[in-house]
Amino acid sequence: MTALGLTLSVAESCTGGLIAHRITEIPGASAFFQLGVVAYSDSSKVKLLGVREATLRKSGAVSEAVAGEMAVGASRAGNSVCSIGITGIAGPAGGTPEKPVGTVFIAFYWSGKGVPRVQRVQLHGDRSTIQEEAATHAVCTFLSFIDSLK
Numbered sequence: 194m195t196a197l198g199l200t201l202s203v204a205e206s207c208t209g210g211l212i213a214h215r216i217t218e219i220p221g222a223s224a225f226f227q228l229g230v231v232a233y234s235d236s237s238k239v240k241l242l243g244v245r246e247a248t249l250r251k252s253g254a255v256s257e258a259v260a261g262e263m264a265v266g267a268s269r270a271g272n273s274v275c276s277i278g279i280t281g282i283a284g285p286a287g288g289t290p291e292k293p294v295g296t297v298f299i300a301f302y303w304s305g306k307g308v309p310r311v312q313r314v315q316l317h318g319d320r321s322t323i324q325e326e327a328a329t330h331a332v333c334t335f336l337s338f339i340d341s342l343k
Contacts (some may be wrong), residue, residue, distance in 0.1 A: 194225035194275075194339060202228035202271030204242050204263040206254070206299060207281035209233070211328035228271030231264065242266025242278075242312045253292070255280050260298035261309035268302050275339075276302045278309070279331055281316075297327045301338055310338075 194201060203212045212230025216222050230241055235254055238244040243266040246257055252258040263278030281297030288294035295316040300309040314330055316323045 195221070197339070199275050199339070200225050200227050200271070200273040201231075202267040202273040202276045203225075204230045204232055204267035204276065204278045206231070206233055206238070206263070206279060207283045208230070208324050208328045208331070211324060212277060212279065215328060215332050227273040228267060230267060230270065238263060238266075242270065243314075249300055253285050255292055255296060255298065256281050257298050257300075257311045257313065260300035260311050263301035264302035264309045268304055274304050275335075276300075277331055277335055278302070279327060281327055283320045283327075295323050297323070298317070299323060299327070299331045299334065301335060303338075 205212055210231045216226050232238045232241050237248050239246055242263050244262040248258045248262055260278045260280050264276045267278055268276035276335060278300040282288050282292060282294050284294035297314050298311055300311045302309040315327045
């Protein structure tokens, strides 16, 4: 990240700060890591990240659209080039047939591209396992994204 002149911010919901924790475990992360926000409630997503209330009403908090708006909001709030936004249903309750427990949306945003790239993943296990796997998937996918920029 530093060699490429990139900075990173993250906006987390279902992972509760696990992504930021993993990033800050890297020696030298302060050279590129700008901001980590845990926006668990809808109101915090709106207030802290600029997620639109209309998006929440139309798509729901666990959606591609909200993950994307979270990523863009994290980039703006942290004044960073890259960002990650993540939202999902860690369980054990809260799932629906359309979005069962383990549904996670992860958005990757690079301000140079202007549009977040969002993945939907379906994870399995208990709450802790889903949170851990979601954070791992987000970090690994982001690192692959950075490698593709080299």
